[in-house]
Amino acid sequence: MVKPLFAALTRNFLSLAGVLLAGFAGVLLVLITLIGTLGVKLGSFISILAYLLLPAVLVMGLLLIPIGLWLQRRRERAAVASGGSAPPLPVIDLNRPTTRGVLVVAVLLALAIVVILAGAGYKSVEILESTEFCGQACHTVMQPEATAHARSPHANIACVHCHVGPGASWFVKSKINGLKQLVDVTFNSYPRPMPTPLHDLRPAREVCEECHWPAKFIGDQLVVRSHFGEDEPNSRTKSVLMLHVGGQVGKAANGIHWHVGSGTSVRYLSDRSRETIYTVELAGSDGTVKTFKTAATPPVDAQWRTMDCIDCHNRPSHVYRDPGLEVDAALADGRIDTSLPYIKREALRLLKTDYASEAQARATILKEIDAFYRAQYPAVSSERASAVTQAGKALGDIWAWNVFPQMKVTWNTYPNHIGHQQSPGCLRCHDNKHVTETGAKISKKCDVCHNVVAENEAAPEVLKALE
Ligand code: HEC
Ligand code: HEC
Ligand code: HEC
Ligand code: HEC
Ligand code: HEC
Numbered sequence: 001m002v003k004p005l006f007a008a009l010t011r012n013f014l015s016l017a018g019v020l021l022a023g024f025a026g027v028l029l030v031l032i033t034l035i036g037t038l039g040v041k042l043g044s045f046i047s048i049l050a051y052l053l054l055p056a057v058l059v060m061g062l063l064l065i066p067i068g069l070w071l072q073r074r075r076e077r078a079a080v081a082s083g084g085s086a087p088p089l090p091v092i093d094l095n096r097p098t099t100r101g102v103l104v105v106a107v108l109l110a111l112a113i114v115v116i117l118a119g120a121g122y123k124s125v126e127i128l129e130s131t132e133f134c135g136q137a138c139h140t141v142m143q144p145e146a147t148a149h150a151r152s153p154h155a156n157i158a159c160v161h162c163h164v165g166p167g168a169s170w171f172v173k174s175k176i177n178g179l180k181q182l183v184d185v186t187f188n189s190y191p192r193p194m195p196t197p198l199h200d201l202r203p204a205r206e207v208c209e210e211c212h213w214p215a216k217f218i219g220d221q222l223v224v225r226s227h228f229g230e231d232e233p234n235s236r237t238k239s240v241l242m243l244h245v246g247g248q249v250g251k252a253a254n255g256i257h258w259h260v261g262s263g264t265s266v267r268y269l270s271d272r273s274r275e276t277i278y279t280v281e282l283a284g285s286d287g288t289v290k291t292f293k294t295a296a297t298p299p300v301d302a303q304w305r306t307m308d309c310i311d312c313h314n315r316p317s318h319v320y321r322d323p324g325l326e327v328d329a330a331l332a333d334g335r336i337d338t339s340l341p342y343i344k345r346e347a348l349r350l351l352k353t354d355y356a357s358e359a360q361a362r363a364t365i366l367k368e369i370d371a372f373y374r375a376q377y378p379a380v381s382s383e384r385a386s387a388v389t390q391a392g393k394a395l396g397d398i399w400a401w402n403v404f405p406q407m408k409v410t411w412n413t414y415p416n417h418i419g420h421q422q423s424p425g426c427l428r429c430h431d432n433k434h435v436t437e438t439g440a441k442i443s444k445k446c447d448v449c450h451n452v453v454a455e456n457e458a459a460p461e462v463l464k465a466l467e
Helices: 002-009 013-037 043-081 097-128 131-137 141-148 159-163 169-187 202-206 256-260 323-332 343-351 360-376 378-382 385-402 461-466
Strands: 219-228 236-249 253-254 265-270 279-282 289-293 303-306 450-457
Touching: 002 013, 002 323, 013 043, 013 097, 013 202, 097 169, 141 385, 169 360, 219 279, 236 256, 253 256, 279 385, 323 343, 323 385, 343 360, 360 378, 360 385, 450 461
Parallel strands: none
Antiparallel strands: 219 236, 236 253, 236 450, 265 279, 265 303, 279 289
């Protein structure tokens, strides 16, 4: 039964190639799926090959078959036109058992192909949407983002959730983008570091507001930060802020979230990095527009943008911190023992050194911190050896969370715009230099954003009442 069908399909080279390709891909796909179902773990490379490449080969093979047949018919017609005799068209006679057999086989084959393709399609979408695929398939390329994501408050949210919208059009858009990235990775031509900001990110208000309710009034937030000095006892101080996050109350919004309140629209003109802001336009709900300008002339490729969540929260998921904040956090939560003399100073010195790789950084930091205490504090070195080693390990982690030499990512490659400690952040606009024609400024007054209740005090009065 199969023979006549095969013969019909393979009278020309293209269709024959199509049959072979489709058969090869189909059989491999079934085999790999069977192996997978038996519980054998396939590496991500094999899975990607199996579920992304093989279905494409299968479809290509299937397409070649009719193309071959069509070309063959054309050749035959041309032969007729030049005086040859017309080859007889096949007669479909369902009374003949062979024809019925061929039909049954053809229908079964088509069904099998549909099942295989549907299965592979389902699997491939699953793979393409996984955090592992985004973060690890191109391990080196996405390592900084994947590492930072894993320790962010959004660690359990898949990359595609923020970077790809729902629905088929976003899926296709992101895959076209993905193909370009695949080419870049294959030819090693991708940018290092990955450029920021992303100019084609899904609208933030759409993404973030899926989970965060913008109308929620957060009000004032008490922020207490611990800092440690670079002196021998690593003196601990605290800063206390009353941060006016604000939010929406009825029809009006106030505080920091006023920028995204209903009725507020802030537009700005900046360079492509969005670090230097030239003009800010505030449109009132009554239709008036207030324009704040600096004295500088914007570059020719300056761009307008309407402010949304990521103009402040530009690191919701890829959180990198500067060495000072990282070491303070590690000292505050006990990953590094605060009683090691000069540990803050030494930590900063070692973190700010250049290393060629993570392995080298971890090894050198461990060795150097050990050498420091051996030379300067022999008693600490011998009696508290494990605390010293633990500090070295914690510093290695900190380095590896923030510095990625193979991607040319180092401290502050990706500035954080919340506040004004790690980059100008809010002060890109709130610097008293953006003024209207009548002299009104975007305020730099500390109290607009927060009351600084205590700044680097050993024992802030306000905390005594709370502790
Ligand atoms: C909570 C939302 C969210 C999640 C989840 C998320 N990202 Fe991002 N990502 C962002 C935002 C916001 C930016 C920066 C936008 C800007 O400043 O233009 C960004 C930027 C990036 C950049 C550009 C470089 C940079 O750091 O600015 C890359 C690459 C990236 N993300 C990859 C990933 C990968 C890979 C994952 C999953 C491991 C992921 N993202 C998960 C929101 C997210
Ligand atoms: C799929 C749901 C989801 C999306 C989408 C999402 N978030 Fe979140 N977000 C969360 C969860 C869950 C937390 C963690 C709450 C916690 O740990 O208390 C969080 C925490 C936060 C926090 C508090 C961080 C902290 O340090 O405590 C901020 C700020 C934030 N998100 C901003 C954003 C922004 C900006 C976006 C859009 C780019 C966004 N989120 C998108 C679910 C989401
Ligand atoms: C003008 C800058 C700015 C804009 C715009 C902005 N935020 Fe915030 N947001 C802040 C600051 C500052 C905080 C205080 C917490 C902090 O320092 O991370 C905060 C806090 C938050 C928190 C944590 C609240 C908590 O209870 O801890 C969430 C969630 C959040 N913002 C979501 C959003 C979303 C969603 C948008 C967009 C609709 C947005 N923000 C727009 C500056 C901004
Ligand atoms: C793109 C420019 C821009 C950036 C960046 C920016 N702001 Fe603003 N902000 C404005 C403008 C414009 C106003 C309104 C000034 C006026 O009304 O005269 C404003 C007003 C405010 C107000 C007063 C709101 C009210 O209730 O009237 C607060 C608070 C504030 N900003 C906090 C912040 C904080 C915190 C950040 C950083 C996380 C920040 N802003 C970043 C442009 C900006
Ligand atoms: C446009 C808003 C804005 C203005 C103006 C502003 N700040 Fe801040 N500041 C912030 C925000 C937002 C944070 C919190 C950042 C964070 O969550 O880490 C902050 C954080 C701080 C911190 C705590 C840093 C830490 O980690 O201990 C201090 C101290 C501080 N500001 C001092 C000042 C002083 C002094 C002024 C006036 C000269 C000022 N700020 C003006 C928005 C502002």
